[in-house]
Amino acid sequence: QREDDHEKPSEALSSVAGGIVALGKFDALHIGHRELAIQASKVGTPYLLSFVGMAEVLGWDPRPPVVAQCDRERVLSSWAPYCGNVAPKEFQVQFMSVRHLSPRQFVEKLARELGVCGVVAGENYRFGYKAAGDASELVRLCDEFGMGAYIINSVMDRHQDARNMNRLDLKDRGQVSSTRVRQALAEGDMKYVSELLGRPHRLLLTIKDWESLTSTSSTQRMSAPRSSLLNLPPKDGFYENCSLLFGEQNAVTCRVSIDTSHIHLEMDRLDFCDNDYSQKSQVLGIEFGELKS
Incomplete structure (x- = not known):
């Protein structure tokens, strides 16, 4: 053996x-x-x-x-x-x-x-x-x-001069790096993150049930604990013009709020109801718009 x-x-x-x-x-x-x-x-x-x-x-x-x-x-x-x-x-x-x-x-x-x-x-x-x-x-x-x-x-990072990132890192000569991406996420600068990645940052989370859903006549809200996140989220705050992705289904425009314990999503009820949520467990993707100050 x-x-x-x-x-x-x-x-x-x-x-x-x-x-x-x-x-x-x-x-x-x-x-x-x-x-x-x-x-x-x-x-x-x-x-x-x-x-x-x-x-x-x-x-x-x-x-x-x-x-x-x-x-x-x-x-x-x-x-x-x-x-x-x-x-x-x-x-x-x-x-x-x-x-x-x-x-x-x-x-x-x-x-x-x-x-x-x-x-x-x-x-x-x-x-x-x-x-x-x-x-x-x-x-x-x-x-x-x-x-x-x-x-x-x-x-090289085209914005290095304006950012003064990693001033204490001797390895940093202004090149694009994973450290730089993490720092940009920590600032909530999603446009900058997208430039470094060459694509929108996609946050994935696992939803095991839909009990956290709440509805009004026009909006649908859902929340999930941070423990459901599969990768690094951006800075806590409120993000507008985000995209919610359900596998191969069409993206749904949403608003996202992140706090110390949960991530909260809000979207148009009609858009939300166009998608299929019959599965017990799903991996959802979120691509972020800009952080609202």
């Missing part, structure tokens, strides 16, 4: 063989990440290679993801028009399995164990134990192991 346990990972790893992998921490799936996927697609079959379990291994406090896990495939599919009509696939490696690898061992793993043909990384990419390797070493090692290496310039 132990031998079988060892065989399963190698079977999974073969799915990325022959591909071009973009390297990074793909939390927000922002326009900088998309640019990595675009470059990978120009060379071969594009993959995003990311590590799972970093927070647990490194003792970081748990935090909600920018993109809900169940929504990542939709986002990657939306990149297909930029990537030669091929949606990049995500390939995840347990961080624990690579944490102590030197830069050379890491590249060797990519070449020999994963069987990738090439890698794409940003100019500031660091890798290997204690982030000992940089982009230039990545190029050198990939050449040694017979892989292509493509280093691209960072996608």
Whole structure:
């Protein structure tokens, strides 16, 4: 049985063989990440290679993801028009399995164990134990192991000068980053968030029943506890001109209020009644308009 346990990972790893992998921490799936996927697609079959379990291994406090896990495939599919009509696939490696690898061992793993043909990384990419390797070493090692290496310039935030974000972060040179997306969400600046992501931010929540519904002659209201949220919401407040999405059904215009314990939605009763809520449990999506001051 132990031998079988060892065989399963190698079977999974073969799915990325022959591909071009973009390297990074793909939390927000922002326009900088998309640019990595675009470059990978120009060379071969594009993959995003990311590590799972970093927070647990490194003792970081748990935090909600920018993109809900169940929504990542939709986002990657939306990149297909930029990537030669091929949606990049995500390939995840347990961080624990690579944490102590030197830069050379890491590249060797990519070449020999994963069987990738090439890698794409940003100019500031660091890798290997204690982030000992940089982009230039990545190029050198990939050449040694017979892989292509493509280093691209960072996608810069056009609004960096006006925002003074991350002034204390030495890694921040004004590039688009997941940290920047999180900070913009914390400010409730949804237009800025959309610019960084290249799409509207979509908040997902699970509704297990519809007992929280209340109605008037013209409006329908519903509330859900924050524990039902599957990813990071924006700043507490009242948002107008939002869109409520029920799977493949048409979006419904709504107003959203977020407080410390709940998220509240209000929409036109006629629009709401056009949709089907017969399922016991549904995942709803909300795309936000502007925060009302």
